[in-house]
Amino acid sequence: MHTKTPLIVLYGGNSPEHDVSRSSALHVVKAIDLNRYETYLIAIDQDGSWYEFSHNISAEEQSNFQGTLPIEGTLIHPMEYFQSFKNSQPLVFPLLHGPNGEDGTIQGLIELSGVPYIGSKVLSSALCMDKIKCKELLSEYKIPQTNWTSVHRTNAHDADLSVLSPDVDLFVKPANMGSSIGVTKVTDRNDIEAALSHAAQYDEWLIVEEAIRGREIEVAVLENDRPSASVPGEITPGAEFYDYKDKYEDGATLHIPSVLSESETAEVQGLAVKVFNILRCRGLARVDFFYDDEAKIWFVNEINTMPGFTPISMFPKLWNASGMPYEDLIDTIIQNALIDSPME
Structure with a gap:
């Protein structure tokens, strides 16, 4: 009898890209071959709590999923959960976007559990x-790369942009964020402080780039x-x-x-x-x-x-x-x- 590989899909997360993750995960889960993979769905809410939403999903459950995957289920402890797979080691698919998902934090947690996972490791992710x-x-x-400089949010009110050309548009971004969250295009240098303050809502380090x-x-x-x-x-x-x-x-x-x-x-x-x-x-x-x-x-x-x-x-x-x-x-x-x- 063929033994299926346990596949643990992580989605949600305590990140501004929480909803994107839930949407990505839904489409990935609907594409998984359940004849090959025993699939477990783990939801992470925006406070960082983990839930087992589905335990070894059925083909009927898979076909009925729509919209985004829900954040609900049985509350679990991640380390204990990973170690509960005693007979067959699982593979983790961390479909998490942004901070606490792509920045090496979740990768480090999974590595401490001794479980293999999909995607880049801690150093590369960070x-x-x-x-x-x-x-x-x-x-x-x-x-x-385009010309750029970094700014700490404590200096947002008087950032030194002298390395940048004075006559080009700029992009201001949080250093650690994706999906264009917190990004502002600046066409008037009088707006730079507001753009930096907006980006600083998402990260302490900010980046200012010349538009290409x-x-x-x-x-x-x-x-x-x-x-x-x-x-x-x-x-x-x-x-x-x-x-x-x-x-x-x-x-x-x-x-x-x-x-x-x-x-x-x-x-x-x-x-x-x-x-x-x-x-x-x-x-x-x-x-x-x-x-x-x-x-x-x-x-x-x-x-x-x-x-x-x-x-x-x-x-x-x-x-x-x-x-x-x-x-x-x-x-x-x-x-x-x-x-x-x-x-x-």
Whole structure:
């Protein structure tokens, strides 16, 4: 008799990206092959409490899920829960976005439990979440990026922006946040203090970047023995920039694959894999770029170690255009993790 692999899906989380996680998780769970994986759903509320919402879901439950997965169930202690799988070691799929999900904290907790999991490990997760430290490291490798500076929130009222050009638009962001939460585009320098104060609601460290007049291109990366890149996709924002509503309410226009020459495509795919390796990413990631058509320069914007998995998310769309449908993508991610971390 075939023994199914226990798969624990974590979703929700005490992060501003809580709702995005619940939506991503719903679509991933509906794509899981229940003939291969004994699937357990663990909800984390916005206060950080953990609940077992579903214990070894049935095909009927799977087909009936709609909207977002609920935050309810039996209250559990995470360490004790992971260790309760005595007969067959589980694999954890941490479908958590933002702080306390992608920043190395949950990865550290899972590692302390001695359980394998999908996605980047502690160091990589922390580096990719912290935009300042990520940029500093990529600068050491001469990876092109827009001009930027960091600001602590205690200096938001008199930030030193002297390293930035005085006549370009700026983006102000929390250093540790995703989904464009807390981001403001500044076209008038008189508005910079308000933008910094807004970003400071989400993090103590803030980043100010010069805006690039270029095309927004994204590349998805999957790793088995070695990382491989999807076809590039281009985003035309529906708003002034690619904000939260564009990402999750289908406001942007996506061009997949993007209109690039063979050499441009190969260059950005190679750069995506290079960045993936520099930052020691594992399993999967999405690398975001700006492309200056005139100068023919690729600028790395940011790296997402657990990208969204909603129907309009770029990561699954890019792999679908590369010949890997959604269900196959989810199974490939799980199988790659099992190969990387063999079950006992």
